[in-house]
Amino acid sequence: MSTTVSSPRPGTPQPAGTDNGTATMSAKPVGWKTPVLLTAFGLIALVFFGLLAPNQTASFGISTSEDFFQLPALAVNAFAGGLVLSILLLGLAGYAVYLKTKGRPAPGWLTITFIVLFVAAFLIWVVGGARTPTISLAGLIAGSVTLAVPLVFGSLSGVLCERVGVVNIAIEGQLLGGAFTAAIVASMTQNPFIGLLAAAVAGAVVSMVLALFSIKYLVNQIIVGVVLNVLVSGVTGFLFSTVMQANKAQFNSPPGLDIIEIPVLSSIPVIGPILFRQSLVGYLMYIAVLVVWVGLFKTRWGLRVRAVGEHPQAADTMGINVNATRFWNVTLGGAVAGIGGSFFTLVAIDSFTKEISGGRGFIALAALIFGRWNPIGAFFAALLFGFADNLQSIVTIIGTPVPSQFMAMLPYLVTVLAVAGLVGRSRGPAASGIPYVKG
């Protein structure tokens, strides 16, 4: 039987060669969702921001008085501007429909351009209809960044956790824990830097509880996260009423972190205040985004982290300790969120109040998904939410025809649209939320 027949075997098909007749199998389908949504929003823009726009001039200040040179304010007639922009929007939507009929998906730049133009049209409409049709664009953007800081830290925390396969619903609790601890420690030591460090530790401790229960005891990660949020809210609320309220001077008057202006650079119009007129926490945010991105995609640590989140068994068989990697990454994520929490009490407001994080941990979670589990994506997503938040308060001040309650819904409306997949479907780490058990 074991006679070896040395005959030329029938040809072995190479995989590439056999794929010829199967173009329909590999072609990804192009859905109608994006073209239809774009068209709908284009029409909304045309009717409201174009045809129904007031015939008034909206003025956008670009420079602030501190800039070293002044740019003239941008003045646009609301009716004309809205009309032009909405026609551009419909043009883009039409192009997406055209691409769909050719079986091609709308490219990413198209959707992004659409969003930018839509926001611009919306702005012109809102400002044009206001009692005082003037806002400072520079202030609007700088304020957006400020409001986005905790969101960015929160979503970075989410990135760090989900990339190793642990869902972090407890971002809200980590932000709140960080805010509380920063306030109380900074008050007692009269040193905001120690407060900042303590906030990181507090966030990390909350995260360690999440890590312990979800990794070691295999408790459902969502449930642990939700429970932690409620727990942190309860504990900080209780301590606030009993300790902080009783002795505000000693426990709830933290010295703030000052705004550090970098000379010259901070006077560049628009980008100066964004990049070079920030608190320590603000600068840390930019650094953290870059460090996490470089770390995840360019280093050994990142490769291992991503492997653990995508295919833990594979990582294990390559000698990587899956659960230890998960534990420390989740802890690190908590520390990052804790620093974000300190922004509330050390930079934005100079004391702690109950529920000071106000659900921003959940918005951060949305930013994480909208940003496709990528630190830079999450950063821009958080910025968008910060923008919506800031716009809401500014247009309320200048007095718009839209009731302020509707404006207050704006950030959440943007969140829903974003998470519903306006910018394509996101795919998270494959093993996210699944505990790893050997064997």
Place this chain on the structure above:
Amino acid sequence: MVRVLKLELRGITKRFGTLLANDHIDVVVEPGQIHCLLGENGAGKSTLMNVLYGLYEPSEGDILIDDKPVSFRGPGDAMAAGIGMVHQHFMLVPVFTVAENVALGAEPTKAAGFLNLDETRRRIKEISDQYGFDVDPDALVEDLPVGVQQRVEIIKALVRNAKVLILDEPTAVLTPQETDELLDIMRQLKSGGTSIVFISHKLREVKEVSDTITVIRRGKVVGSAEPSAPTTDLASMMVGRAVNLTLDKAPAKPQEKTFEVRDLTVIAPNGQHVVDGLSFDIARGEILAIAGVQGNGQTELTEAILGLQERVSGSVQLDGKELLGRSVKEVLQAGVGFVPEDRKVDGLVGTFSVAENLVLDLYDKPPFAKGISMSPAKVLENAKARIGEFDVRTPSAAAAAGTLSGGNQQKVVMARELSRPLRLFIASQPTRGVDVGSIEFLHRRIVSERDQGTPVMIISTELDEVMELADRIAVLYKGRLVGVVPAGTSRDTLGLMMAGIPPEEHAHTSQAGPATATTTASTPDAEGDDYV
């Protein structure tokens, strides 16, 4: 001179709670040998190899390398000692490139932990050229065919200078041609000085490539054999009793065609045409076997017939009535018996008793139900009859179905589906993970169902099973029918069809084959229709 390892496992015992998975196993892998561990599914081969690879800690026993005892606290230690493993389910991160997967765990870095994959790419190219692997270091693993993914796994081990390579059921996911290529690669690796531990239950492959065979049964070594030993001897050693390897089956007596499928197309949620314009029919008293490598639309085909798929077009007619668009219940009532491919997920409720599982489809009908109440006595009576008839080895009819062995679970599913009058019988992977003894029995039951005049459709990725049972063979590739050929078509032809090449093109391909990568090799010879 290449360093060669002698590997010895001495008295390895592994317990999981009360379950004894490995019982004092002794194996010696001599340097430069292909050593086969032969055993049925669940015999304890994979557990043993996971112990050797440091994934499990042995309860007792020693691992010796070059006669010195070693202990592995994890796969990292095993790799450092020169042991590499290709798992049955690949340990590759789908969204990583080949280079990233190969580097993982032993990443070359520049300063401060920054990755430097150039060296990895160079090594992949080197190994790829040496063995004719044709692997692109920058391709995403999820885009690669299964056969190539397996080579990436082998490269992973070789980059780490593995001197002993463990291959765990490596041929389970391959077409027959890919299997032949793999056997060639194994021979090449051996001549390069790498020892191989080859885990398999497929006798033909084992006989073709092994130097030594160790047979494992129920966690124990039951003996060793030479590859020249007769197939039947190896099979009975593996199973523990004499087995009849050939199925006695009378020629089919096909009657009128009562099951017709026309232009059946199934579209997956991602928009792919997973079943693409299938047309075939089955006559009463005939077995049509659907062959093909796993994942070529078999699952969706059966689910479409049963009414479990959403986006389906075309027509499926049984006895002249359309089945598409009807609920699963209506399809079952039309007389369709269905054995799903994964009995644990779709075939049984593991926590329910055997008796309850035997009436899952009839529980609401007399005699098992009276109005809204069930009749436990009738259910039990039915269970006793079926357990006897199908020789289900269970402690009692009340035992939870999930506690039975794979073979006995499958008998429960089969008993349920065959216990009512059928107009069509569909069995998907009827013997996957089932011991050889039960396979015999299940095959005989399928044939007797055919002989009662039921049209039978068998879906199997095991070519041996297809050739054993089929009266006609249809081959699926990427959701399309490559062709329908009579029983007795050669293994080579079927293998090529499974790779998407229609039978009429074969002559052409075998001559114009510059792409036929791997050199001369032994063709599966006259014994091609071996069982197992």
